[in-house]
Amino acid sequence: xxxxxxxxILRVDLTDTTVxxxxxxxxxxxxxxxxxxLGAKYLYQEVPPEVNWSxxxxxxxxxxxxxxxxxxxxxxxxxxxxKGPMTNLAVATQANGFLGAFLxxxxxxxxxxxxxxxxxxxxxxxxxxxxxxxxxxLVGKDTWELGQILSxxxxxxLRSRVSIFGIGPAGENRVRYAAIVGDEGHVAGHNGVGAVMxxxxxxxxxxARGSNKxxxxxxxxxxxLSKRLFEHASTQFAGGVIHRMGTGGLxxxxxxxxxxxxxxxxxxxxxxxxxxxxxxxxTHFEVRPAPCWACRVSHLRQIRVTEGPYxxxxxxxxxxxxxxxxxxxxxVADAGAVVMLSNLADRLGIEINESSWNISWLMECFEKGLVxxxxxxxxxxxxxxxxxxxxxxxxxxLREGCGDWLAEGVMRASRRLGGEAxxxxxxxxxxxxxxxxxxxxxxxxxxxxxxxxxSTIETTFxxxxxxxxxxTLRNQFSPEEVSTVNAATGGWRxxxxxxxxxxxxxxxxxxxxxxVNAATGWDLTVDEASDIGFRIINLLRLFSxxxxxxxxxxxxxxxxxxxxxxxxxxxxxxxEHFDWMKRNxxxxxxxxxxxxxxxxxxxxxxxxxxxxxDED
Numbered sequence: 001x002x003x004x005x006x007x008x009i010l011r012v013d014l015t016d017t018t019v020x021x022x023x024x025x026x027x028x029x030x031x032x033x034x035x036x037x038l039g040a041k042y043l044y045q046e047v048p049p050e051v052n053w054s055x056x057x058x059x060x061x062x063x064x065x066x067x068x069x070x071x072x073x074x075x076x077x078x079x080x081x082x083k084g085p086m087t088n089l090a091v092a093t094q095a096n097g098f099l100g101a102f103l104x105x106x107x108x109x110x111x112x113x114x115x116x117x118x119x120x121x122x123x124x125x126x127x128x129x130x131x132x133x134x135x136x137x138l139v140g141k142d143t144w145e146l147g148q149i150l151s152x153x154x155x156x157x158l159r160s161r162v163s164i165f166g167i168g169p170a171g172e173n174r175v176r177y178a179a180i181v182g183d184e185g186h187v188a189g190h191n192g193v194g195a196v197m198x199x200x201x202x203x204x205x206x207x208a209r210g211s212n213k214x215x216x217x218x219x220x221x222x223x224x225l226s227k228r229l230f231e232h233a234s235t236q237f238a239g240g241v242i243h244r245m246g247t248g249g250l251x252x253x254x255x256x257x258x259x260x261x262x263x264x265x266x267x268x269x270x271x272x273x274x275x276x277x278x279x280x281x282x283t284h285f286e287v288r289p290a291p292c293w294a295c296r297v298s299h300l301r302q303i304r305v306t307e308g309p310y311x312x313x314x315x316x317x318x319x320x321x322x323x324x325x326x327x328x329x330x331x332v333a334d335a336g337a338v339v340m341l342s343n344l345a346d347r348l349g350i351e352i353n354e355s356s357w358n359i360s361w362l363m364e365c366f367e368k369g370l371v372x373x374x375x376x377x378x379x380x381x382x383x384x385x386x387x388x389x390x391x392x393x394x395x396x397x398l399r400e401g402c403g404d405w406l407a408e409g410v411m412r413a414s415r416r417l418g419g420e421a422x423x424x425x426x427x428x429x430x431x432x433x434x435x436x437x438x439x440x441x442x443x444x445x446x447x448x449x450x451x452x453x454x455s456t457i458e459t460t461f462x463x464x465x466x467x468x469x470x471x472t473l474r475n476q477f478s479p480e481e482v483s484t485v486n487a488a489t490g491g492w493r494x495x496x497x498x499x500x501x502x503x504x505x506x507x508x509x510x511x512x513x514x515x516v517n518a519a520t521g522w523d524l525t526v527d528e529a530s531d532i533g534f535r536i537i538n539l540l541r542l543f544s545x546x547x548x549x550x551x552x553x554x555x556x557x558x559x560x561x562x563x564x565x566x567x568x569x570x571x572x573x574x575x576e577h578f579d580w581m582k583r584n585x586x587x588x589x590x591x592x593x594x595x596x597x598x599x600x601x602x603x604x605x606x607x608x609x610x611x612x613x614d615e616d
Contacts, residue, residue, distance in 0.1 A: 002026045003217040004066030004519040005034070010108045010130055012123060014200050015056060015115030019123075019130045024109060030522070031607065034065030035498035036092040036454070037536045038110055039081025043090060044543045046114075053085045053192070054174070054199040056116040062103075062205070063110035066519050068500030069101035069214050069293070072226040073233065075501050076101040076163070076293030084191030084455055085176045086354070086409055087431045089544050091191035091455040092497065097183035098163035099207050100500045101293040106130075106210035113200060122150070122166065122204040127211055135203035142347035143168045143181035144315075150206050159183055166204030167194045168349025170397040174198050175407040177354035177433075181346050184302075185316030186292070189351035191432055191455035217521035225515045230296045232508045237462075241278075242504060246299045247320035248278025251327075254320075258441040258568040261329040263383060264360035265426060265438060265559055268567025272333035276323055281335050287317060297505050303339060310336030315343030321436030325356030329436070330363060331383030341386055341393070348397040354433045355396070358410045359389055361425045370421045377401040409433070411557070426560045429553040432456070440562065441569040443482045444473055447581055448490075451554050453540035459490030461503050467492055468510065468526055477569075479577035480584065487588035491533030492526075498536065534589075535606040538598045541591075542611055551596040554582060 002024075009022045032041045039061035051057045060082040067075045078100035084091035103111070107128040122135040138146055147164045156162035165182025171194035178194030179187050197203075216222055234243040241249035254260045255273040262270040274280060281287070285306050291298040301317040313336060318326070322342035332338055345352050359381075365371040366381045373380045377395065379402075381388050395403030406413055410433060414425035427433050428450045435457065439446035445460050452458035464473050464485045473485045496506055499516065506512045509526050517524055555561075555578060563573030574581075587593045590602030600612045 002029055003215050003521045004516075005029055006104050006107050006109050006212065006214065008108050010111045010125065012111060012113050012130070012132070013115045014113060014117040014121065014132070014202060017117065017121075017132050019132065021108075029066075031532075032536070033495065033498035033532055034068070034109060035063050035079040035094075035500055036081060036494055037498035037532065038063045039079055039092060040090070040536050040539045040543070042112055043081050043083070044539050047083055049547045051083070053083045053088055053196060056200070057114065058083050058196065058199075060113040060193070060196055060200065061110060062099075062113075064100035064103055065498050065500030066516055069104040070216070070226070070519060071223050071294055072501055072505065072515055073230050073295045073297050074292050074505035077500050077502050078103065079497055080180060080188040080193045082193060082196050083547070084193060085174070085195050086191045086433075087455055089430065089455065089547055089549060090453060090540050091193060092540070093188045093190040093193060093454070093456060094497060095165065095180065095182065095186045095188035096292045096502050097165075097186035098159055098209075098293045099165055099182060099205070102163045102207040102209045104214055105212050106207055107212045111205070113202060116199065117201040120201050120203050122202065122206060124154070124206050124208075126208040138203045139172060140169060143349050144184060144347050146204055147182065147184060150204060154206060154208070156208055160209070162206055162208050164204055164206045167197050168347055168397065170349040170407075171195060171198040172203075173397065173399045173407070175350055175396060175399065176409045176412075177351045179349050179351040181349050184290075185300075185343075185346055187346060187351070189353070192351075194349050216519050218518045222515060222518040225511060225518055229505065229508060229511045229515060232511060233297050233505050236507045237504070242299045243297050245278040245282055246301060246317060248281060248318060248323050250320045251277040251323055252279070254324075254437070255328075256568075258564065259437050261324055261436060261438045263331055264329065264357075264364045264424065265440065265562060266364065268438060268441075268564050268569065270328040273328060275333050276327040276335045276338050278317075278320075278323070281317060281339070284335065285339070290316070292502065295502070295505065299504060305336040305339050308334055308336040310334070310340045313340045313343070315339060316346065318342035322352050324436035325352045326389070329356050329360045330389060332386050332389075333384060334386065337386035341389060344390060344393055348393060350393065350397055353436050354409055355393065356436065357426045357433045358406060358413060359392065361410050361414065361421075362406070364424050365417065365421050368420070370417060370419070375402060423558045425557055427557050428560070429555050429557065434560065438564075439560070440564050440572075440574065441476065441567075443476050443479075443574050443581075444486055446556060446560070446574060447482060447486055447578075447585065450556055451582060451585060453537060453544050454494075457493070458537060459486050459493055461493060464489040465492045465509060467530065477572050479581045483581040483584040484588060487585050489530075490589070491530035491537065493533065494536040495529045495533035498532070531606065535608065538603065538606055538608060541598055545597060554596070
């Protein structure tokens with residue numbers, strides 16, 4: 001058995017209701033590492049182009065990595081890789097919590113789901129085994145109810161003895177942006193992975209905390225490195241604000257730079273930003289720690305609202321993207337309302353970013369008379385009305401009335417209305433949506449979001465990573481600098497997403513690689529780690545082309561690429577530069593400048609020469 005791994009994959013054929021174990025070779029692990037890399041390998045090999053996202057032959061891979069379940073902070077993370085409904089292309093998205101660690105303790109590095117169950121089912125994974133069980137009694141339950149019911153049935157305490165991830169009503173009804181939610185608030189959300197789960201009639205996955213020990217090459221060294229990595233991570237992101245105040249602590253700093261999205265990009269100014277910030281919530285509401293596996297950064301909290309109209313509401317403390325999306329972006333200035341809406345979205349199982357862009361677009365349409373309350377089943381959808389949003393979110397999750405066409409996401413909904421409404425939505429032309437930021441002041445992430453092969457950010461995370469010997473980004477408004485740095489540093493993030501570790505905890509690339517080497521016995525350098533990430537990007541790129549990628553759609557919608565009318569980036573617009581930036585990025589990535597396809601020499605350098613004929 002390779003150090004850092006359990007050496008096995010659980011293959012679940014939902015159609016035949018069979019569960020089998022497959023061994024992982026050391027060559028496979030060394031080439032693809034785990035997480036997103038392992039998922040990309042199986043997705044490419046097993047999902048041909050004629051397979052649609054909802055086809056039983058689509059695969060859904062859940063995978064940890066070599067750091068999963070170790071003493072490194074935040075190593076309960078796992079990747080979900082599949083073909084998703086927003087783009088009908090690949091998606092790779094991560095959730096934190098405990099499942100990635102518990103999966104390894106139960107003897108597995110990954111799960112591959114295929115087929116579709118004849119009736120609603122859930123998978124129960126435990127020491128060295130797993131079985132499919134009936135889930136008909138769980139249909140209609142929200143994701144929190146799901147966890148509570150299953151943990152009681154299994155006799156295992158949630159989070160400490162069992163990790164449970166599943167879908168709410170949105171996934172059951174195949175809302176295109178349905179999410180997978182577990183451990184009371186952790187989410188794998190992008191490109192409708194919850195809808196894929198719903199198409200397979202898989203309601204949940206419950207993984208018990210097994211008794212298997214993870215074999216490590218040098219556990220003592222890894223323990224020391226994990227402490228150093230935590231010390232570094234605790235000082236990052238606005239001087240350590242995440243460690244002290246959670247990601248919600250970024251709301252006010254981001255407002256100061258224009259990065260906080262406000263009312264569907266109609267402005268960059270939200271005077272009430274401090275009223276919904278993490279600092280406000282932590283000093284006005286009751287909070288208690290709720291860290292993920294082994295995490296000392298511990299930015300997560302459970303929260304109880306203690307004032308205002310939503311006093312008594314309890315749930316997970318909203319993270320930055322939830323505050324931005326269900327606060328400033330829809331004009332809500334009450335922190336309690338944000339807590340309520342954020343937890344409602346998680347319970348229903350809808351992804352918060354797409355929900356926010358959908359609702360903020362609809363609010364602007366309502367304001368301009370492009371849609372009426374009759375079109376919205378009597379809902380008057382005005383800026384800041386949390387109760388109207390609550391009603392609309394429930395309709396979307398159930399695909400009830402207007403919720404049926406809004407469940408298709410902002411791009412498809414805007415095309416349904418047409419006319420002026422078509423130019424107001426924020427999305428990529430491939431069909432997905434950005435994270436909860438105003439990317440008009442962060443060109444690196446807009447370029448990344450539009451060109452990504454994961455359906456979310458691929459090469460950045462806020463900013464490109466600080467890699468030794470690689471250029472750093474100094475000017476977010478330089479077309480050449482942005483596209484060049486994205487290409488030079490892009491492989492790191494996909495390597496990182498293959499390790500089974502939270503990005504908030506893996507902030508020093510050198511220390512991260514040292515941790516991987518201590519766990520596995522490898523002798524990787526940061527450059528070699530980045531090359532693994534570039535290999536993953538290129539494999540997903542080949543998958544995209546094989547499944548019909550039109551590179552003309554690798555671009556932002558008109559509103560997404562609009563020029564800010566106020567705020568710190570007033571007058572600075574990316575639209576006129578975008579096509580040049582895209583082609584410069586392609587060239588520097590070793591892709592054809594006209595088609596965006598990986599060149600044969602690039603594939604050879606990455607050990608993918610066997611795919612050259614296949615993709616010619």
